[in-house]
Amino acid sequence: MNEETKKEAEVEEHVHGPGCNHSHDIKPVVRATPKLGRNDPCSCGSEKKFKKCCGK
Numbered sequence: 001m002n003e004e005t006k007k008e009a010e011v012e013e014h015v016h017g018p019g020c021n022h023s024h025d026i027k028p029v030v031r032a033t034p035k036l037g038r039n040d041p042c043s044c045g046s047e048k049k050f051k052k053c054c055g056k
Contacts, residue, residue, distance in 0.1 A: 036043060042053040049055075 036050050038049070038051040038055060040050050042048050042050045044054055046053050
């Protein structure tokens with residue numbers, strides 16, 4: 001096997017999960033606005049609860 005084929009084989013065999021012990025460059029998601037709860041007023045302006053309006 002040449003060097004490139006070995007790298008491809010390593011990528012295919014790698015499984016992410018509890019045993020994954022190397023670092024990833026993944027950044028957490030940051031919301032611009034706070035998350036709406038089910039019982040909060042809907043953001044569309046209908047004055048209904050989110051769960052009864054756009055949350056269906």
